[in-house]
Amino acid sequence: MAKLAVVILNWNGKRFLERFLPALVKSMPDYAELIVADNASSDGSVDFMRQHYPDVRIILNKRNEGFALGYNLALEQVEAQYFCLLNSDIEVTEHWIEPIIEMMDENEKIAAVQPKLLSFDRRDEFEYAGAAGGYIDKYGYPFCRGRVFSKLEKDHGQYDTEADVFWASGAAMFVRSDVYRTMGGLDPDFFAHMEEIDFCWRIKNTGYKIKVNPKSVIYHIGGGTLPKNNSYKTYLNFRNNLYLLLKNLPEERIFRTLVTKFFLDQIAAFFFLLQGHFKDFIAVYKAMRDFYKNYDKCKAKRNTLPKLAYTDTYPKSVVFLHYFKRKKIFNGESFS
Numbered sequence: 001m002a003k004l005a006v007v008i009l010n011w012n013g014k015r016f017l018e019r020f021l022p023a024l025v026k027s028m029p030d031y032a033e034l035i036v037a038d039n040a041s042s043d044g045s046v047d048f049m050r051q052h053y054p055d056v057r058i059i060l061n062k063r064n065e066g067f068a069l070g071y072n073l074a075l076e077q078v079e080a081q082y083f084c085l086l087n088s089d090i091e092v093t094e095h096w097i098e099p100i101i102e103m104m105d106e107n108e109k110i111a112a113v114q115p116k117l118l119s120f121d122r123r124d125e126f127e128y129a130g131a132a133g134g135y136i137d138k139y140g141y142p143f144c145r146g147r148v149f150s151k152l153e154k155d156h157g158q159y160d161t162e163a164d165v166f167w168a169s170g171a172a173m174f175v176r177s178d179v180y181r182t183m184g185g186l187d188p189d190f191f192a193h194m195e196e197i198d199f200c201w202r203i204k205n206t207g208y209k210i211k212v213n214p215k216s217v218i219y220h221i222g223g224g225t226l227p228k229n230n231s232y233k234t235y236l237n238f239r240n241n242l243y244l245l246l247k248n249l250p251e252e253r254i255f256r257t258l259v260t261k262f263f264l265d266q267i268a269a270f271f272f273l274l275q276g277h278f279k280d281f282i283a284v285y286k287a288m289r290d291f292y293k294n295y296d297k298c299k300a301k302r303n304t305l306p307k308l309a310y311t312d313t314y315p316k317s318v319v320f321l322h323y324f325k326r327k328k329i330f331n332g333e334s335f336s
Helices: 014-027 045-052 066-075 098-106 177-182 195-205 231-248 251-274 278-293 295-304 318-324
Strands: 002-010 032-038 057-060 080-086 090-092 110-119 134-136 142-144 172-176 209-220
Touching: 002 014, 002 066, 014 032, 014 045, 014 090, 032 045, 032 066, 045 057, 080 177, 098 110, 098 172, 098 209, 110 195, 134 195, 172 177, 195 209, 195 231, 231 251, 231 278, 231 295, 251 278, 278 295
Parallel strands: 002 032, 002 080, 032 057, 110 209
Antiparallel strands: 080 172, 090 209, 110 172, 134 142
16 A cells, blocks of 8 residues: 555646646655545547556546546545645646655644645746645635735745645645545545535545645646636535535524625626626626525535534635625745
């Protein structure tokens, strides 16, 4: 059994495999295995792997199961002490693995860790999907050290410290395999987007820690599967954010938080309309509709989760701080 399995979930990402696998293969320590799990790609990804990387194990999913179920199905077939869920659109650096494995070996209470994510195109800038570690506010809005909404900071070493975070980026998440399996993996109903935040919230409810280790650095393209201006991505983000809150908030906070969240989401939909993004406007209301349709199913999951005691979300509204008080930077403790 390998100590670490680095698993890329690929869907029509041949161009990324061609570009980024050479450095990734070179970076793998002796104790790690590289696996590509393919979500029924139609772009020749599997033939490319078999021809150019015959020693890399391939797991074939029968259809595109999305990020969450795709990984769950693949990881059922993998035996390792640690998993690394790695996007295909990432360029790794030479020693990106070792600092994280050393950290997890030293502290069994650390369940998941992410590296520092920088932009592939603007290499001195943090990348949207995780930057230097993820957090959420009281209404479920995610943000990061180095990234608040679309405001991305330049990296000049200001976050080069290990830190406890609320969530680790699904673009590059190291996780203990036993924790992954005990928690039931990622929630397939999310399909894609925010499933890693839901997963990390559940982990925190059991007393484990989530960390960022900036000694490990990777460069992420982002939007490799769904571009940022895709209305389906808008739909998933808004629907899954509501799922996230309903599943994980303490009972006494659910009603008040969801009422406020519905109001904020309708404001967001209105701004989409003002900007001429009609498909995104519609996507917000489709998300709310489907949340209502699946409300009972989603709420029933609360009974299967660890005790819902963890409430260490950021206690203020990041929407208010960012858009009304013009706070652009979060340092891990406060905004400025």
